[in-house]
Amino acid sequence: MDQRPVSEGGGTPNWHLSAPASGQAQGLVVSGFASLPTGRALFLELGWKGVKKKGGGAWVEALRKVAQVTDADGRDPRAVAMGFTWSGLQKMGLNANALASFDRPFQEGMFQEDRLRRLGDRRGEEWQGTVIPGGPKWSGNTPLDDAAVDDEARAFDDRQEIREQRIKTPVTVHAIVLLYCEHDEAAEAWCEEVSAALAPFEVTVSHHLPLDLRLDKQGIAREHFGFADGISQPIPFETGTVVYKDGTNVPKDYWNGVPLGEILMGHMNGHNEIAQGPVVAASAGNTDGLPDHPKGVGFKDLGLNGSYMVVRELKQDVYAFWQSMRVAAAHIRERDPEGSAHVTTTWMAERVVGRDTHGNLLCPLGTIPVENNDFGFWDNDRHGMGCPLGSHVRRANPRDGLAPTPADKQTLLDAANNHRILRRGRKYGKTISVPPTPDEVDRGLLFVCLNTDITRQFEFVQQTWILNPNFATLYDETDPLIGPKGTMTIPEDPLRRIIDVETFVQMAGGEYFFLPSIPALNYLGSL
Amino acid sequence: MRQTTLSVALEVKxxxxxxxxGLLDALRDRRSPNPSGGTGPFADFLTTVPAVHFMSLSVFPGFDYDPLFVIEANFDGAPGPFWGQLETAIGPDLRSFLRCCKRPLDHTGDLFDAVTAPDSRAPIAPYLEARTLTPTVYHHGNRGMTRDRILAEGELFLGTRKxxxxxxxxxxxxxxxxxxVEIHAKLRAALLPQFGWLAEKAPARIPFLQSVGDYARLAWFVLLVVFALSIPGLILKSQLAWQYYAGLCVALFALFTGILYKMGKPLPGTATPTRFSFLTFFLRHLLVPVVIAVAVYVAIAAFITAPVWSWIGHKPFWPAWWDMAIWAGWSGASIAVTVAGILVWLRWLERRDASQDAPPVDPKMLREMxxxxxxxxxxxxxSVVLIKPGVLRAILIRVGHHGLHLLLRAQKAARNGYLGSMRTIHFAHWARVNNDSRLMFFSNFDQTxxxxxxxxxxxxHAGLTLAWSSGVGFPPTRFLVKDGASHGRQFKEWARHSMTVSRFWYSAxxxxxxxxxxxxYRIALGxxxxxxxxxxxxxxxxxx
Structure with a gap:
């Protein structure tokens, strides 16, 4: 319902799913529930030992009575979304073959040793500066898989065995429940209701975060640093499935259109394939509610209209951010007293983000208003004189900006759109005082995004764009906003400026979740 | 400066x-976060010999054949000194690797015996030189940049920042x-004391003679292909009156294009949208070169054959030349028919090619990678893949790869390191192994x-499909370039399935x-x- 900025009304109408997908997909797919400004993220741990052979999904059924997962067919007075980690599904007793049918990253978990390196969280034995000190608090604590160690006995094998390290967090998360409602008091009471309903099933809330939209006086939802958030989302299309409110098909949007299969499993994706999802044997329990798998004879499609949900708890140090911007601006003024009248702390922060605090895109002359999401970088700002090449928004979605020649603009735009993610994050924690002063408050963003190919979408964005030290022929610098301490280049005439930036965002926990469709959820509840 | 890209592939017991x-892993600490460098004398070799850009040692497991040990090297200069230096550095290690390999069945068997005999001190370099494969295609992203120059200009870049x-x-x-202009002058003055070489003239990256050779080889290749394609026309025209010949050509062309129109449609479920259009590509990029190539071919062919015809037919040179030019010209017109015929043959094969929808990928191997x-x-x-069988495939892969190779040396964008809109490859090459039955590919690239x-x-995707669609199991392809690699995940699984662990890899x-x-380079040049x-x-x- 709100692929437009949650902060401001957009010019284009919203997209919807038509039946039957609308009744099957979770509401979170089509909406960030902007009309429900408050909420809670409950991270659940299944308390029993080992794998349950029977009744592992009973708690899902019990949860339904107090917090039924919202579907995608219209606005509800309150909303619920729910996802499971691989370790959670395993504990609930999902069939081992079904568990093996999920996408590799989901099976291995976000905290697989090599994956953490690719995501910039950990190298070898060391957690990086972009992770909270002492390491993250929570994850799915996914067990090591068979590939972790090659202990197969072979004649003529004298190699030293390499044992992969299992990286664990203090808190284990098996499932996540996102609750959205109108008031904070209602949310609090609802949480207690949910906890009480789950307790008899040995399911506990092992970690929770209050989620907030908290619109300001201008009606803009801002993240903690003070910038308008939730701008520029991909717009899915699929004839007959993605429609406007009046039932007409949503056409492919030139700048931001992505095939529905980028967001929902079982639909055609950007690589000309049906987005793969998990399957379960028709004989494995009560599978009647699940559709047949289109290829596997005798199997049911557990994935259709489901998605993968990437969740990362990102702690923000607001004071450090503005302090660093102040220092950087002061340094520039000191080095260039005559040519830097425009360089203020806010100017600096806007260059780091790439947009002004209201969400308008920086251009060499003026800005592109936040409502307008139909633009490329090549024609507006090829050299990044307005929106710097390494700024956060340019790294998060380079559009056509990486084209080496004008002839390649189209190809590069199309290519970039094969790596889009649908963001559904919300902030948590109290807003900092104005002006910011250091405090001990835990605040940040619960980053949530949906995609069907975690490697090609979320991980690609994080690794090849956000944290790529050579993005757009820059050298030795990463995302100035969410990356580690380093430098940032700001192109300007006659000579670029380079500023030092600190670490402002630290990961406090994260995992890949399966966001099941309603029929798949029902099946999991029947386990 | 000449740069060499080569590989040596040896069958392993x-x-x-x-x-x-295990031996290859031991060359560097397996858990080392740094893939460059090695231990002991090997580290010295890599850092002190100012020649190596990228080098890898890997073993392909034996699925279709016995395992294959491959040394891949990209360096400045000629192979001779390189092998010598490698032997000086890690001779004993090399010998122990070679002892794991099978004795070759060809003439290099005796050399192998000499090198691998117990306590042998026979030089290894001659054996490796004898076993060196010539790449069928290679691509250099920073052509003509020696390792020393890359490192020196990298230092300069850091110097400018400082x-x-x-x-x-x-x-x-x-x-x-x-x-x-003033910034340039001031910066130059500030850096000149530290980087004295800025006062020297920049060495040419691609020497003039090398460029001439690149273009000449491509032109020669094109003429040979035109000649080969015109052979059916030459023979037919020598036997038929022009009316019959022309009629036959037109009829065959109509027949072939009719079949192609029917067969050209993708098989159900394998079509992918593409911006690539043969007609546009032909009109925009091929028509003029093809016309020129045919015209040049006709002229040259007539020059070569005219003396013979003038001698046989007792004619003066120019009338003889004219006769020959007419003959070659008629055969040139038949090239379109021959190409259409080959396409029918190709498409017939493609429609029957078995593609592998889900190539098996070993999770353990994937993790090791x-x-x-x-x-x-x-x-x-x-990566190593089996080559599709058949006469046409055998010809296409040889001619196609050789043409691609020459094109990459001569085309402006490729000389600047670009493949399409990308400049992400440092050194990449293809070579045929196992008695030309498998295609090996190595690449040293940027990013993930x-x-x-x-x-x-x-x-x-068109270029990629062209280069790799001769591999067994490749996703369904149309006319060598369409569909194929556009099936993203299927293609990636196929590629992963063909890959092996890069056990030792060095980047300079x-x-x-x-x-x-x-x-x-641009900063330094300025x-x-x-x-x-x-x-x-x-x-x-x-x-x-």
Whole structure:
């Protein structure tokens, strides 16, 4: 319902799913529930030992009575979304073959040793500066898989065995429940209701975060640093499935259109394939509610209209951010007293983000208003004189900006759109005082995004764009906003400026979740 | 400067596969976060011999054949000295690797025996030289840049950053008030004492004679292909009156294009949308070169054959030349028919090719690869696939690869390191192994394996499909270039399935991407000049 900025009304109408997908997909797919400004993220741990052979999904059924997962067919007075980690599904007793049918990253978990390196969280034995000190608090604590160690006995094998390290967090998360409602008091009471309903099933809330939209006086939802958030989302299309409110098909949007299969499993994706999802044997329990798998004879499609949900708890140090911007601006003024009248702390922060605090895109002359999401970088700002090449928004979605020649603009735009993610994050924690002063408050963003190919979408964005030290022929610098301490280049005439930036965002926990469709959820509840 | 890209592929005794893998792993600490460097004398070799850019040692497991041990090397200069230096550095290790290999059945068997005999001190280099494969295609992203130059210009780049950041530290920067021309002059003056070589003239990256050779070889190749394609026409025209000949050509062409129209449609479920259109491509890029090539061929063919015809037919030279030109010209017109016929044959094969929808990928092997990837901004891949059988495939892969190779040496964008819109490859090459039955591919590229392949899938799927669709199991392809690699995940699984673990891999400049090498080059080129014009300076300053 709100692929437009949650902060401001957009010019284009919203997209919807038509039946039957609308009744099957979770509401979170089509909406960030902007009309429900408050909420809670409950991270659940299944308390029993080992794998349950029977009744592992009973708690899902019990949860339904107090917090039924919202579907995608219209606005509800309150909303619920729910996802499971691989370790959670395993504990609930999902069939081992079904568990093996999920996408590799989901099976291995976000905290697989090599994956953490690719995501910039950990190298070898060391957690990086972009992770909270002492390491993250929570994850799915996914067990090591068979590939972790090659202990197969072979004649003529004298190699030293390499044992992969299992990286664990203090808190284990098996499932996540996102609750959205109108008031904070209602949310609090609802949480207690949910906890009480789950307790008899040995399911506990092992970690929770209050989620907030908290619109300001201008009606803009801002993240903690003070910038308008939730701008520029991909717009899915699929004839007959993605429609406007009046039932007409949503056409492919030139700048931001992505095939529905980028967001929902079982639909055609950007690589000309049906987005793969998990399957379960028709004989494995009560599978009647699940559709047949289109290829596997005798199997049911557990994935259709489901998605993968990437969740990362990102702690923000607001004071450090503005302090660093102040220092950087002061340094520039000191080095260039005559040519830097425009360089203020806010100017600096806007260059780091790439947009002004209201969400308008920086251009060499003026800005592109936040409502307008139909633009490329090549024609507006090829050299990044307005929106710097390494700024956060340019790294998060380079559009056509990486084209080496004008002839390649189209190809590069199309290519970039094969790596889009649908963001559904919300902030948590109290807003900092104005002006910011250091405090001990835990605040940040619960980053949530949906995609069907975690490697090609979320991980690609994080690794090849956000944290790529050579993005757009820059050298030795990463995302100035969410990356580690380093430098940032700001192109300007006659000579670029380079500023030092600190670490402002630290990961406090994260995992890949399966966001099941309603029929798949029902099946999991029947386990 | 000549740069060499080569590989040596040796069959491994099946009993020694794991042992050899262990030996290669031991060349560097397996858990080392740094894929460059080695231990002991090997580290010295890599860092002190100013020649190696990238080098890898890997073993392909034996699925269809016995395992294959491959040394891949990309270096400056000629192979002879390189092998000698390698032997000096890690002779005993090399010998132990070779002892894991099978005795070759060809004439190099005796050399092998001499090298691998117990306590042997026979030089290894001759054996490796004798077993060296010539790549069928190779591509250099920073052509003509020697390792020394890349490293020196990298230093210079860091020097410019330091100077700009620190000049008059604590006070106003002296650079901020200057024009680009003045910034250039001041920066040059500041760096010249430290980088004396800025006063010297830049060596040419591609020497003139090498360029002439590149273009001449391509032209020669094109003429040979035109000749080969015109042979059916030559024979037919010598036997038929022109009316019959022309009629036959038109009829066959109509027949072939009719069949192609029917057969050209994708098989159900394999079509992918593409912006690539044969007709546009032909009209825009091929029509003029083809017409010129045919015209040149006709003229040259007539010159070559005219003396013979004038002697046989007792004719003066020019009338004889004219006769021959008419003959060749008629045969030239038949090339369209021959090409259409070949396409029918090709399409007939393609429609019957078995593609592998879900190539088996060994999770353990995948993990071993992942363990070694993404430590630095560059990565490495090695892959071996079986080549599709048949006469036409055998010809296409040889002619196609050779043509591609010559084109990459002569085409302007490729000479600048670009493949399509990408400049992410440092060194890549293809070679045929196992008695030409398998195709081996090695690449040293920037960014991740996923982004590297996604780049090709999204930005250059036609070229990628052309180069790899001769591999067994490749996703369904149309006319060598369509569909194929556009099936993203299927293609990636196929590629992963063909890959092996890069057990030892070395990069001489691990934080420099191909783009950064070019950026450093442009900065250095500007700084070598005493003065820049305003226009030059305005462009140059963007790279700082």
């Amino acid at each position: 099946p009993e020694s596969f794991d042992h050899l893998s 100077e700009l950041a620190n000049a008059n530290d604590g006070g106003p920067s002296p650079y901020r008030k200057l024009t680009p 992942a363990r070694r990837e993404d430590w630095i901004p560059q990565n490495h891949m090695g 394996w996923e982004s590297y392949l996604d780049d090709f899938i999204e930005k250059a 400049y691990k934080d420099l991407t191909a783009e950064q090498v070019e950026r450093n 700084l070598r000049k005493k003065q820049l014009s305003e226009k030059e300076a305005a462009a140059w300053i963007n790279d700082l």
